Structures are given as C-alpha cells and as structure tokens.
Amino acid sequence: MELDLIKADLQHTYKELREQGFDSKESFNKILIKIEHQINHLTLSIINKKTSSMTLEDLKKLTSIVYKNVGEWVQAPKVIFSDLLPSVLYDYPRENGNNPFNIECNDKYFISANGLSYSYSKYLSESEIFHDCEIYRKIPMGYKVLCSYEKMVFIKNGEMIKSLEEIPEQVEGDHYTILTTSEYLGIRGYQNAPDLSLVDISDYSGVKHWAICLSKQDNKGIYLVCKNNANINWH
Numbered sequence: 001m002e003l004d005l006i007k008a009d010l011q012h013t014y015k016e017l018r019e020q021g022f023d024s025k026e027s028f029n030k031i032l033i034k035i036e037h038q039i040n041h042l043t044l045s046i047i048n049k050k051t052s053s054m055t056l057e058d059l060k061k062l063t064s065i066v067y068k069n070v071g072e073w074v075q076a077p078k079v080i081f082s083d084l085l086p087s088v089l090y091d092y093p094r095e096n097g098n099n100p101f102n103i104e105c106n107d108k109y110f111i112s113a114n115g116l117s118y119s120y121s122k123y124l125s126e127s128e129i130f131h132d133c134e135i136y137r138k139i140p141m142g143y144k145v146l147c148s149y150e151k152m153v154f155i156k157n158g159e160m161i162k163s164l165e166e167i168p169e170q171v172e173g174d175h176y177t178i179l180t181t182s183e184y185l186g187i188r189g190y191q192n193a194p195d196l197s198l199v200d201i202s203d204y205s206g207v208k209h210w211a212i213c214l215s216k217q218d219n220k221g222i223y224l225v226c227k228n229n230a231n232i233n234w235h
Contacts, residue, residue, distance in 0.1 A: 006066060007073045010034070014074035025183070025190055028076045032189055035070065039063055067187045080183045081220040086192050089115025092138035096120055101181055101222055103154050103162045112179070113139050113146040113234055124148065126230040141234050148230040152176070153208060155223040158216035175201040175228050178211045182221030 010031055017027035042059055054062075071078070085101045090111065098105035098119045107119035111129075117139070129135055129148060139146065154162040183190040199210050204227075211223040 003062075003065065007069075010070060011074055014076070024077050025080055028071070028074065028185065029189055031070060031074060031076075035066060071185050076185055078185045079218070080190065081218055082181050082183060083220050085181055085222075086116060086179075088118055090117040090139045092117045092135060093120050094134075094138075100149075100151070100179075101154075101224060103222070106164070108151050108164050109229075110149055110151070111135070111139065111146060112149060114142075114144045119151075123150075123229075126232060129230065129232060139234065144234045146230075146232040146234040147228060148232075149177070149179075149226040150229050152204070152225045152227055153211075155208075155211050155215045155225065156221070157219070158212050160212075161222075176204050176207040177201065177226050177228055178207060178214070179224045179226060180214075180218075180221045182218055 013034060014027050014031055017030055018024070022030065039059070042054065043056070046054060046056055046059060085099045088099055090113070092111070096107065096118045098107055100110040100116055100119050102119070105119050107121040109121070109123060110119045111117040124132065126148070129146070151164050153160050153165060178194055178196065180192050180194065183192055184194045186193075186195065194210075194214055196207070196210070200206050204225075208225050211225050215221065215223045
C-alpha cells in the first residue's frame with residue numbers, strides 16, 4: 001500500500017472519529033490501534049506468502065515511517081494540557097503516599113515503570129532495588145523498564161518553583177529526563193514526557209533549560225527535571 005493511500009485513509013478515519021464525538025486523544029489512540037491491526041494483517045500475509053510484493057524488511061521500514069508521521073498527517077495536537085497530577089499506579093512505598101509531582105513533598109526519589117510509584121526519601125541503588133521484596137510485590141514484572149528517578153527541580157510557566165538540587169546527587173546514573181503533568185504526542189501515543197532527541201541528556205543545564213522553554217508555552221503543566229539513576233529490564 002502506497003504511503004499516500006495510507007495517509008489519506010488515516011486522515012479520513014481521524015476526521016470521522018472526531019465527527020463522532022471522540023476527542024483528539026481518543027481519536028489518535030484509535031488510529032494507532034487501526035495501524036497495529038493493519039501491520040499484523042500484513043505481517044501474517046507476508047509470513048503465509050499471500051503477499052509477494054513486500055518483505056518483512058519492507059514492512060519494518062513502512063511501519064517506522066507511518067508511526068513517525070501519523071500525528072502530523074492527521075493533525076492531532078502535539079500536547080494536551082492538564083491541571084491534574086498523573087495518577088500513581090504502584091502502591092510503593094505504602095507508608096508514604098506522596099505523588100511525585102506534589103511540590104509539598106521533600107522526598108527526592110520515585111520509580112516509573114509504565115506508571116509511577118509514590119515518592120520515597122531513601123536512595124536505592126540498582127542492587128538494592130533488585131533485592132527489595134516489597135518492590136517485586138508492588139510492581140509486577142512484565143514487558144517494562146523500571147526507571148529509578150531522582151528529583152532535581154520543578155518548573156512551571158518558565159519559572160523554577162521548587163529545587164531539590166541542594167541534596168547531593170548519587171553516584172549512579174549519568175543522564176537526565178523531563179516528566180510533566182501535560183501529555184505530549186509521541187510516536188506511540190500520548191505520554192507524560194516531551195521529546196528530548198534534540199538535547200544532550202547528559203547535560204543537566206541543557207535539559208533544565210529545555211524544560212523551562214517548554215513550560216513557557218504551557219499554561220497548566222508542571223515540569224519535573226529528574227536524574228535517571230537506574231534503568232532495569234523488569235521482566
């Protein structure tokens with residue numbers, strides 16, 4: 001199937017979904033589901049030799065192009081602003097109960113694994129995480145990466161509203177990320193993290209400056225710059 005035909009089909013489907021009353025996020029996610037079904041169908045056709053004009057490598061390249069451009073094709077908004085804090089998925093540590101985006105909380109650490117844990121005060125090394133039975137109980141293993149984050153600074157409307165920089169950094173980890181209360185449109189759907197592909201993620205000042213620039217355009221979102229202390233394949 002030619003890209004122009006795919007583009008026209010997705011644009012038409014997105015328009016229909018919006019006319020049916022689905023908001024932009026719901027419509028875009030339904031578009032992604034449609035793409036997944038089409039890819040699965042083509043994959044099975046190739047494997048079963050029902051389609052001879054395309055190889056699996058061709059399909060891989062096509063899939064990459066479609067996912068990279070689908071948001072622009074259907075003109076879905078790149079960001080949805082939110083006043084709400086992202087929900088906490090994992091009840092860890094149970095005795096705490098502070099959302100990582102709660103600026104009243106001084107606990108510096110939290111975990112993200114396709115969902116957030118509560119904040120906690122004691123730094124955990126990668127080895128300590130591996131041997132923490134409570135983490136295994138609260139964060140079931142699956143096809144996910146467990147990220148251990150260290151909060152550095154909160155930013156809103158281009159201004160730093162709280163800093164935890166005075167607490168010394170830990171020795172593990174050498175790069176930074178930005179998490180937000182706003183949802184950004186990425187290749188695989190909406191997520192609470194902006195694109196950092198144009199930023200040197202090992203440069204803390206550069207990442208913080210990018211968070212400031214992004215937050216100036218966002219009337220509601222809180223931006224949290226974090227140090228990534230560990231990435232663990234959690235499966």
